[in-house]
Amino acid sequence: xxxNIKSKIKYSLVKATTDNIELLIKYKLLTILxxxxxxxxxxxxxxxxxxxxxxxxxISNYQLVVVxxxxxxxxxxxxxxxxxxxxxxxxxxxxxxxxxxxxxIKDVLxxxxxxxxxxxxxxxxxxxxxxxxxxxxxxETETRYKMVYYRQ
Numbered sequence: 544x545x546x547n548i549k550s551k552i553k554y555s556l557v558k559a560t561t562d563n564i565e566l567l568i569k570y571k572l573l574t575i576l577x578x579x580x581x582x583x584x585x586x587x588x589x590x591x592x593x594x595x596x597x598x599x600x601x602i603s604n605y606q607l608v609v610v611x612x613x614x615x616x617x618x619x620x621x622x623x624x625x626x627x628x629x630x631x632x633x634x635x636x637x638x639x640x641x642x643x644x645x646x647x648i649k650d651v652l653x654x655x656x657x658x659x660x661x662x663x664x665x666x667x668x669x670x671x672x673x674x675x676x677x678x679x680x681x682x683e684t685e686t687r688y689k690m691v692y693y694r695q
Contacts, residue, residue, distance in 0.1 A: 552610060552641050559605035559617065567598045567605055570617055570633040578663035579686070601630070608634065608643065618647050626657025626691075648676055658692040 559567060571594045576582075579590065598605075601619060608616040616634035620627050629651055634644055651658055660678070662669050664686060673690050682689040 552638070552643055554608050554610045554615070554643055554646075556606040556618070557609050559602055559607050561599075561602060563605070563607060563614075564598055564602060566614065567602075567617055568594055571598060571631060574631065574633055578665050580665075604630075608638075608647065610638065610643075616643075618651075620651055620655075623659055624657075626659060627651065627655045629658055629660040645672065645676070648672075652676065652692055652694065656694040659689060661687050661689050663687050 572591065575590055575594065579586075582590070601621060604621045605617055605619050607614045608618060615638045617631065618629075618633075619631035620629055622628070623630075629648065632644055632647060658678075659681070660673065662673060664670075664683075670688065670690075673692075676692065678690040678692045680688055681691040
């Protein structure tokens with residue numbers, strides 16, 4: 544009999560500290576550079592500067608995703624306009640598509656009436672997930688959508 548592995552992986556969330564900044568920078572850069580295409584050296588340097596400063600400034604809002612005492616990703620939720628901004632969710636490759644990301648997002652939605660996020664237009668898998676979870680398209684730029692969730 545097959546079991547549903549998605550519901551079996553247990554994780555915990557641990558508040559990030561300054562000791563985790565380098566790892567969080569790596570995660571954020573991997574996410575951005577996966578979808579930001581055809582960057583000039585100048586644009587790449589600006590992104591790296593932004594990531595370095597933003598991670599340090601937001602460190603108190605980061606939580607690490609831990610499985611079997613190993614950090615496997617992070618989530619960043621911060622105050623934004625009239626709700627919260629799900630600013631970042633990152634899971635290492637081998638932990639993706641196992642239900643962890645969905646459970647993390649559902650917890651954020653359960654605890655907040657209004658949640659915003661930005662997603663790259665090329666990230667079709669994430670867009671599909673966000674729509675299934677009840678997010679609506681709110682704004683768009685050339686490369687990204689801003690989506691919003693309103694608890695009913």
